[in-house]
Amino acid sequence: MSLLVVGSVAFDAIETPFGKTDKIIGGAASFIALTASYFHKKVNLVAVVGGDFPKADIRMLEQHKIDVEGLQIKENEKTFFWSGKYHDNMNSRDTLITELNVLGTFDPIIPDSYQNCDYLMLGNLAPNVQSMVLHRLKKRPKLVVMDTMNFWMNIALDDLMETLKNIDVLSINDEEARQLSGEYSLVKAARKIMTFGPKFLIIKKGEHGALLFGEDKMFFAPALPLESVFDPTGAGDTFAGGFTGYLAKTDDISFENMKKAIIHGSAMASFCVEKFGTEALINLSDAQIEERISKFSELVQF
Amino acid sequence: MSLLVVGSVAFDAIETPFGKTDKIIGGAASFIALTASYFHKKVNLVAVVGGDFPKADIRMLEQHKIDVEGLQIKENEKTFFWSGKYHDNMNSRDTLITELNVLGTFDPIIPDSYQNCDYLMLGNLAPNVQSMVLHRLKKRPKLVVMDTMNFWMNIALDDLMETLKNIDVLSINDEEARQLSGEYSLVKAARKIMTFGPKFLIIKKGEHGALLFGEDKMFFAPALPLESVFDPTGAGDTFAGGFTGYLAKTDDISFENMKKAIIHGSAMASFCVEKFGTEALINLSDAQIEERISKFSELVQF
DSSP states (O other): EEEEEEOOEEEEEEEETEEOSEEEEOOOOHHHHHHHTTTTTTTEEEEEEEETTTTHHHHHHHHHHEEEEEEEEEEEEEEOOOEEOOTTTSSOOOEEEEOOOOGGGOOOOOOOOTOSSSEEEOOOHHHHHHHHHHHHHHOSSSSSEEEOOOHHHHHHHHHHHHHHOOOOOEEEEEEHHHHHHHHHHHHHHHHHHHHHHHHHEEOOOOOEEEEEEEEEEEEEEEOOSSSOOOOTTTTTHHHHHEEEEHHHHHHHHHHSHHHHHHHHHHHHHHHHSSSSTTTGGGGGOOOHHHHHHHHHHHOOOO | OOOOSOOOEEEEEEEEEEOOOOEEEEEEHHHHHHHHHTOOEEEEEEEEETSSSHHHHHHHHHHTTOOOOOOEEETSSSEEEEEEEETTTSOOOEEEEOOOOOGOOOOOOOOOGGEEESSEEEESOOOHHHHHHHHHHOOOOOOOEEEEEHHHHHHHHHHHHHHHHSEOOOOOOHHHHHHSSSSHHHHHHHHHTTTSOOEEEEEEEGGEEEEEEEETEEEEEOOOOOOOOOOOOOHHHHHHHHHHHHHHTTTSSSHHHHHHHHHHHHHHHHEEEEEEETGGGOOOOOOHHHHHHHHHHHHHHH
C-alpha cells in the first residue's frame, strides 16, 4: 500500500520565545513524509528543491526509507524559504520572509514507479498543482487526503473548489473551515464543506485538538496538554503524516479506523511541537510512539 | 448524601445574536442547583433574593426538589441583576449592567437542617463569603468544590488565596488559571494552583471542553460540538451542577468517578447553551440526559 506525499520541501528559519534557528529543513511534505515513515515503509515523495538544499537532509529522508526519486533538484535555483516569528503565547505568528523560489514554477512530475499508489497525501500547495497530481495518476488512489490554507481561499478559490470535487478527506483548521463555508458553527461548516466534494473533513483546532466528520458521524481527539510548546511549526503537517501513514499501514479507510489514525496524527504532532522544526521527528522509537498514544487513551477514557 | 449549593440567585437580561430576554432567573446557584437536581434529590440552597423575585421561580426550584429553606428573601430590597450582550461569535460578551443589590451584603446563613452536608458547592461569590460558609459548617464536608472568577483575583486575591487553602476542587476557566498561576501552559498552571490548596483542578475551556487535574493524572472532556449555541450564560455553572450532582448521587470521589462527573457536567452544559438562561434545564428527561452522555462516548471513543 504505497503512500505518495506531494508538497513543499523547504527551508524554514524560526524564532520563538525559546530561541531561533538558522535555515533548517521544513515544508509540508518534509513533515508529512518523515512522520508517515514511522508507520509505513513505502512513502514516495514528489517535491522540488534548489541546488542549495543540503544533500545531508536528503540522505536523512532516505534513511527514513522515504523514496526521493520524485524529489526534483533544480541545481541553479533556490529552495523555497519561509521565515516566521511566534508571539509569546505561540498561538499567533508573523511571517517575516516568504521566498517561493523553485516552488513558484513547481511542475509535479510523477515517476513511473510511483504510479498505482494507493494513498495520496496532497500537502498544502496551489490547488491547481494539487489537481495536476490527481490528473497525472493513471489510477485513482484508494484515498486522497488534502491539506490547504486560507491563502488559497483568498486568491484561488475557483481552483480550490475544483480540486475539492476530486478528493476524499480535507484537512483544514477551524478558521479556514469557517472561511470556506461561511458558517461559524463547525458542525454546520463541516456539513457544508462536505457538499463541495470531500466525504470526510478534519478540522484542526491547534492546542484544542481536532474533529473528524464523515458518514454522519463525528469524532474528537484532544491535543495532548503539554508542559511547554517549543515550536508549533509543522504540527498540522505532522498530524496529516501520522493520519495518512497509519491509514496506509493498516489499509483500512473505515470511519472507525480513521479515528485511530487521528489519534496517531495527534500523538505525532505532540512530539513535533516539543522541538524546533522536524528535530523531534528524526529519532523516535516505536516505544515512544506507543507510550504517547496510550497517554491519549488515558486522557479521554472514562 | 446531601449537597449544599451556595451562590447567587439573580435576574439576568441577556442579548445574543438570536434574540433578547427581559429579566429572567439567573445566578450561579440557580444553574448549579437546577442541574444537580437531575442527579440528586437532596439539594439544599443558600442564597439571597429581594422582594421583587417571583414566587413562581421559587416554586419552580421547589418543584425540582431543591430545598429553599436557606434562600433568604429581603422583602424591601432588590435582587442581584446582571445584563449582558454577546458578540456575534458568542465567545465574548459585554456586561451592560451589574446591580449587586441584596448580594452586596449577603450573609450566608446555614439552616440547621443543612448542617452535616456531605458535598458543598461554592458558586462564584466574594471569596470571604465562601470562606464564611466553610467556617459555619460544624462538620467539614467530604468534598468542597469551588468556582471563582478573574474579578476576585483582581480585587480580593488575598481572600481568595485564603479560601483556596480549605477546598478540594477548584473550577475556573483557562484564562483565570493563567492569571492565578502566572503560567501560560495549563499543565504548569494546574501544578502551581494545586500547591495553593485544591487537590483537584478543573480548567474550563468553553467550547473547547474541560480538563481535570489531580493525583498526578489528567483527564480531558470535549464540549459537544453543536449546530448552534443560543446563549452561553450559565454554562460553567451548569457544568459545576452536573459535576457535583453526579458526585453526590454516586458518593464516590475517586479520580475515575470524577471523570464521569466531568462528562455529566459537560453533557448538561451542552443543553444549557441551546436555550436562553435556565430554560433548557427546566424539563429534561432522564432519557434525554442518557442520550446526550452516550454522544460524548461516541465522540471520544476510539
